[in-house]
Amino acid sequence: MSTAGSIEYTAVRELRGPLAVVEGVTGVGWDEYARITLASGERRHGVVLDADRDLAVVQVLEGTAGMDPEGVRAAFTGSPLRVPVGTDWLGRVCNGRGEPLDGGPPVLASRNAEVGGAPINPVRREPPSEPVLTGVGAVDTLTTLVRGQKLPVFSVAGLPHLELAAQIAAQATTAGEAFAVVFAGMGLTHADASFVRDALEERSAAGDLVLLLNTADDPVIERILTPRIALTVAEHLAFTGGRHVLVVLNDMTTYAEALREVSAARGEIPARRAYPGYLYSDLASLYERCGRIRGRPGSVTVLPVLTMPAGDITHPVPDLTGYITEGQIVLSPETHARGVYPPLDALSSLSRLMRKGAGPGRTRDDHLDVAAQLLAALARARQVRDLADLVGRAALSPADRRYLDYEEVFLRDFTDQRSDEPRGLDASLERGWRALLTLPRSRLSMLPAALLDAHGAEDSGAPDDHEETPR
C-alpha cells in the first residue's frame, strides 16, 4: 500500500472562488491530482496550482460551491492526473476530465498513463507520409492532411468551423487501415456539444470514436486537461493499438483562455495580451505529441481548430500555433457570405506536408498538378476580380471574364459541399477538372498535355481568349 492517496489533509485554511488552500501538507507538487471529499461524502477532484512550504493551492474542478472548509478532506495522488488507456475508450462519450456522460461505467483499463505525456523523441520520429482523407473535397484536394501531421483550422467566430471539424471527424478515413478519431471539444456551448454528439453518433456507435466534451460552464482547469487526456488516449490507441488516430481539438482559443485564467490565479507575470509567457511552449507540448514512431504501427494526426478573435491572425494563439504547426486551413467570412460551405480561403490555406501524402502512389497521379493549377487559376481570378471592381466587368477582356466564370465554378461546384456529404477524392478531382476546363487550354500550362488531352481540354480558338485586359 502506498502512502500517497492514503493520507487526507483536513486543514483547509480558506476557500476562494474555485481554489482551496490546504495547509499542513508535505511532499505535494505542482499539477498533482487531488481527490477531495466533502463532509457529506460527496467526491470532488482538484489539481495543485501552487505548493509552497506546507501550503497547497488546489483548484477544485467541480468548484467550491457548497463546501464547508470544516469538513473538507483532500488526498493527493502523488502524481499529475493519470487516465486509463486502451480500447475501452472507443465508443465512449466523456466530459473534459474523462468521466462518462453516456450513462456507462467509468472507462476501465489495465494500464494508465500520465496525461502530460512526453512529446515524441525527435530521432525516433518517422516522417509523415500517406494521407488521411477527410471526405471534404476542397481540403483533400488542396490541403491534404498527412498521417502524423498537425494542421490547424483558423477560423473566426460565426463561421461553421465546428461543423467542418465534426464533418471531418465523422468522415475521415485512412484507406481501409485501422482508424479512430478522438474529438476533444473545449469550451463548447451546450447547443454545440449536442450538435457534436448528433453529428458523430454514427461513428461513435461504430466504436471508432472517443468524444470528450468540456462545455463552456465546466471548470477552466478541466479545459486544460481535456486536450491532454485526448492526446494520451490517442497515443495509446495509435502506438500500442496500431491505429491511425485523428485528434480534433476544438477550440484551442478557449483552451488558451483557460490557460490565461489559471496563470492569473497562480499569480504569474502576464505576457502578450495577458497570456502566460509559456503559451508557446505549452501549445507546442500539445501539438508536438502528433507524429509517427519508427518501428511502431499507427500515427497521431492533430487537427486543432482555433478562432481568431476579431479575425486577427497576429493574435497570440493563431500566431504561436502557426509557428509550430505544418500549414493551416483558413476559413473566410467572404466565402461564407457567398453561401459556400466549407468557406475555405483556398489561397491562404496550405498543407506543408501535402507532397509527402499526395500524388503518384499515394492518392492519384494528377492530384498535385491539378491542385497547383486550381490554385494558380484562382490567384489569377482573384486579381481579375479586383480589376473588375475598378473597371467593371464589361471592360474586361473575354479571357479575363472566363477567369471570373472559373472562380464561380470553383466555388459552387468544386468547393461547395453539404455538411453531411462525404466526397471521395476522385469525385473531388473530377470537379476540379470541371472547373479548370472552363478556362482555355492555353491557360492550363501547369498540367501535362497528356492529361489535358485525356480530359478533352480544347482551345476555343478565339483570339480574344489570349488577350488580357489592358492595365
Add this chain to the structure above:
Amino acid sequence: MTPPAPMTPPAPEQVTRALSPVREALLRAARTDAEALLADADREAAAVLEHARAEARAILGAARREGEADGSDAARDLLVRARREARARTLAARRESFEEVRRQAAVRVRALRGNDGYAALREELERRARVLLGPAAEVSEHADGGVVARVPGRRVDLSLTALADRALDRMGGQVRSLWEP
C-alpha cells in the same frame, strides 16, 4: 357642244366575272393565312403542352428526389436514434453490473468483522495508521469495520469499505470481464 354619252352600267355577270380572280385571290390568301394561323396555333399548343409535360415531369422528379431524400434522412435519423438507444442500454447495464460489484465487495468486506481473523487485521491496520500519521495518532474504529486515524490537520481512512473501494479502483480493466467474454 355635244352632251356626254350617258354611262351604261355593266351587266352584273360582267362584274362578277371581272372580280372573280380578285375574290379567288383573296379567298386563297385568307385560306393560306388561316391554315398558317392554324398550324401556328397547333404548333404553339403542342409546344405549350410539351413544355407543361416537361415541367410536370421535372416537378415530379424533383418531388420524388426530395421525398427520397426526406425518407432516407428520416430513416437515418431513426437508425441513429435506435443505435443510440441500444448503446445507452448496453452502457447502463454495464454501469449497473459495475456498481453491483462495488456493492457486493462492500457487503463482503463488512462481513469480515465477524471473522476470527478480524482482530489481527484491525491490529495491522492500526499499525499502518500509526506508520502514516505517527505514534501520536488517535485511532478509532470505523462503523463499517477497520480504523480511522487522526492527528490535527490529517486523517487516514483505513475503513474496510474504503480499502475495498481502493482495491477495486486498482483492478481497473479486470472489471471489464463482467461483460466481456
